[in-house]
Amino acid sequence: AQSVTQPDIHITVSEGASLELRCNYSYGATPYLFWYVQSPGQGLQLLLKYFSGDTLVQGIKGFEAEFKRSQSSFNLRKPSVHWSDAAEYFCAVNNNNDMRFGAGTRLTVKP
């Protein structure tokens, strides 16, 4: 069965610093890949998604993600973090209508 791993449960960065959140998936073919963000007590909002083509995808709020087939990874990045980015981030993989979510990475932003 396919699975999604987000190795970092919690990350703390200073405001203005760069950010990279890791995501690895296990599946033979290239699935469809998503990053969602969740503020406390709220639903999930899509940041970006990858289906095919250019392996660097741009999303909302200044986020981007890079698909690396050789590493089965889809890491999320942001050059300069804002205090409002503090939230929980979920990587998700969909293959053949089977959507799997990672356990999430909680981001804390220091002033």
Added chain:
Amino acid sequence: DGGITQSPKYLFRKEGQNVTLSCEQNLNHDAMYWYRQDPGQGLRLIYYSQIVNDFQKGDIAEGYSVSREKKESFPLTVTSAQKNPTAFYLCASSIYGTSTDTQYFGPGTRLTVL
């Protein structure tokens, strides 16, 4: 203003009671989903429906039931058979229910069993 609404936001239930969580969407989406979220476990699929009057079990359907009598509504009933129902429940919808569709989420319902 299109979107997904879930009610209530907070729900308290005594052990042995059934409770129904509401999910409504006005996005004209065909597919709807129910997820359960527990700390440190991400989201797990309970049930999904790709068309009115049809639905399929997800990974953790035991102790839950759903109905899909209208396109815009997909209520979830948490029955007394669910051993550990305290969790955050999220409803989602997507336009056709295919792998490439974005799933749009409601604000969630937090259920606490007393």
